Amino acid sequence: MSADKNKKSISGFSKLTKLGKMKWLVENFFIDPENVMRELKSYWLQDDQQKVLDGFSENTISNFLLPYGVAPNFVINGKTYVVPMVTEESSVVAAASAAAKFWMTRGGFNAKVIDTQKIGQVHFLWEGASSKLFNIFPELKDRLKKDTAHITANMDKRGGGILDIELLDKTEDLSNYYQLKASFETCDSMGANFINSVLEEFGLILCDFIQEQKDFDEVEQECEVIMAILSNYTPDCLVRTWVECPVEDLGDFPNEMDARTFADRFCQAVWIATIDPYRATTHNKGIFNGIDAVVLATGNDFRAIEACGHTYASSKGQYRSLSSCKIKDGRFHFSMDLPLAVGTVGGLTKLHPIAKRSLELMGNPNAEELMGIIAATGLAQNFAALRSLVTTGIQKGHMKMHLQNILNHLEATEEEATAAMKHFHDKVVSFNNVRNLLDQLREPKSRRNLTNSN
Ligand code: HMG
Numbered sequence: 001m002s003a004d005k006n007k008k009s010i011s012g013f014s015k016l017t018k019l020g021k022m023k024w025l026v027e028n029f030f031i032d033p034e035n036v037m038r039e040l041k042s043y044w045l046q047d048d049q050q051k052v053l054d055g056f057s058e059n060t061i062s063n064f065l066l067p068y069g070v071a072p073n074f075v076i077n078g079k080t081y082v083v084p085m086v087t088e089e090s091s092v093v094a095a096a097s098a099a100a101k102f103w104m105t106r107g108g109f110n111a112k113v114i115d116t117q118k119i120g121q122v123h124f125l126w127e128g129a130s131s132k133l134f135n136i137f138p139e140l141k142d143r144l145k146k147d148t149a150h151i152t153a154n155m156d157k158r159g160g161g162i163l164d165i166e167l168l169d170k171t172e173d174l175s176n177y178y179q180l181k182a183s184f185e186t187c188d189s190m191g192a193n194f195i196n197s198v199l200e201e202f203g204l205i206l207c208d209f210i211q212e213q214k215d216f217d218e219v220e221q222e223c224e225v226i227m228a229i230l231s232n233y234t235p236d237c238l239v240r241t242w243v244e245c246p247v248e249d250l251g252d253f254p255n256e257m258d259a260r261t262f263a264d265r266f267c268q269a270v271w272i273a274t275i276d277p278y279r280a281t282t283h284n285k286g287i288f289n290g291i292d293a294v295v296l297a298t299g300n301d302f303r304a305i306e307a308c309g310h311t312y313a314s315s316k317g318q319y320r321s322l323s324s325c326k327i328k329d330g331r332f333h334f335s336m337d338l339p340l341a342v343g344t345v346g347g348l349t350k351l352h353p354i355a356k357r358s359l360e361l362m363g364n365p366n367a368e369e370l371m372g373i374i375a376a377t378g379l380a381q382n383f384a385a386l387r388s389l390v391t392t393g394i395q396k397g398h399m400k401m402h403l404q405n406i407l408n409h410l411e412a413t414e415e416e417a418t419a420a421m422k423h424f425h426d427k428v429v430s431f432n433n434v435r436n437l438l439d440q441l442r443e444p445k446s447r448r449n450l451t452n453s454n
Contacts, residue, residue, distance in 0.1 A: 066087070071083045076108060092381065099387075106250075111375055123228070128217075134169075161184070163183040188344045210222075233311045241378075242336070243333075263332045265390040288378065399430065407420055412438060
């Protein structure tokens with residue numbers, strides 16, 4: 001191990017033991033090493049559990065906690081779920097729960113999986129007349145399928161595997177650039193490892209096959225694979241979710257807003273997010289408040305889901321709302337189409353002890369059912385946020401939930417917290433307002449009486 005003079009960098013860090021890593025960190029980056037060491041260790045789990053968690057990542061020194069919550073009363077396709085959610089943001093779980101409860105008595109959420117195809121690509125360079133490559137492609141395609149049969153056999157047995165392989169000429173975008181674009185069915189797994197293994201094998205088979213072509217000259221027999229990797233953009237792994245009811249069944253809303261006014265304002269809010277990218281980004285962020293929370297709670301890959309969702313939101317040439325709303329024949333209809341490549345087997349889904357419980361809590365859904373649950377939670381989240389935005393404004397509900405965080409931050413005692421909860425029951429919560437109240441409560445009684453009598 002070697003560390004530089006100011007000890008902010010180090011070589012060989014990964015080779016240190018966990019305690020060695022912690023020691024180096026606390027001694028070089030913290031002013032009270034012993035306390036920090038104790039604190040980091042206090043979040044360790046028991047040996048066997050910690051071993052599992054440490055296996056997920058690298059250079060682990062402790063665990064980072066996030067709240068694990070649940071949103072009850074989610075009726076989706078007639079079945080009632082309690083949805084597990086992992087999020088650090090206050091009011092997200094409350095909002096999802098409130099929307100689930102609202103729609104529970106209005107027919108619940110609907111979800112329909114449109115398709116479940118995943119995509120992978122082999123990006124390669126080849127020099128020659130493209131027609132020659134396309135001429136040999138049918139034979140190459142058979143070979144690619146046949147020579148990867150040892151990898152796909154188990155997936156084939158489950159009803160999945162390679163669906164199709166296309167050859168794409170991309171030479172207009174980059175000299176000599178071609179692509180093998182393959183589609184896959186990966187059943188209940190997200191399929192990343194399976195797809196990447198197949199694609200890397202495709203790369204080898206492709207180069208061998210091209211080299212074997214007797215009527216190709218020396219240059220044409222060369223093929224350079226740049227990379228072989230799945231695409232996280234899966235527009236054909238798509239789920240549709242929606243809620244609908246007669247407009248008058250929406251009921252009345254705060255500020256004496258009737259159902260018709262609410263429905264109109266709600267649809268306009270969705271349309272604004274469709275035409276304005278600044279609004280669309282925040283609108284979709286609200287949707288992902290729900291999506292990410294369930295994706296995390298089930299041990300799925302939230303970066304892949306986010307990246308895909310945002311690409312899909314831009315698929316019409318401009319970043320737009322993922323959800324849409326209409327009022328037709330007196331019915332309010334709020335819906336969303338979303339690509340969601342998730343798994344209920346493989347990855348962390350069964351390795352992470354709580355992810356496993358999340359799936360059990362929802363009755364061990366298969367991947368398609370989970371797609372519906374996640375999408376419905378995203379739509380619920382969007383409904384709750386928009387309902388607040390077009391009626392009371394977001395701060396009232398959000399800050400009501402955030403009050404406890406502010407109180408913790410200002411180190412309020414239990415007595416002060418109770419007084420603050422009572423005080424803010426019908427008042428606007430803001431950091432300053434809470435601080436002012438605590439300042440008042442903390443003033444010596446005599447001064448407070450004096451101030452009050454003035
Ligand atoms: P409320 O009407 O004050 O709630 O709403 P309530 O006290 O009448 O309770 C109704 C139900 O709400 C409860 O039913 C719960 O389901 C839920 P019950 O359990 O009593 O049978 N609920 C709670 N669940 C758990 N813990 C709680 C709790 N309180 C209520 N403490 C609420 C309060 C926060 C739900 C409402 O104001 C709301 O939905 N606000 C929206 C909040 C939101 O969207 N937060 C996300 C963060 S803001 C953001 O990042 C996104 C955004 O920018 C996106 C965008 O712009 O589109 C807004």
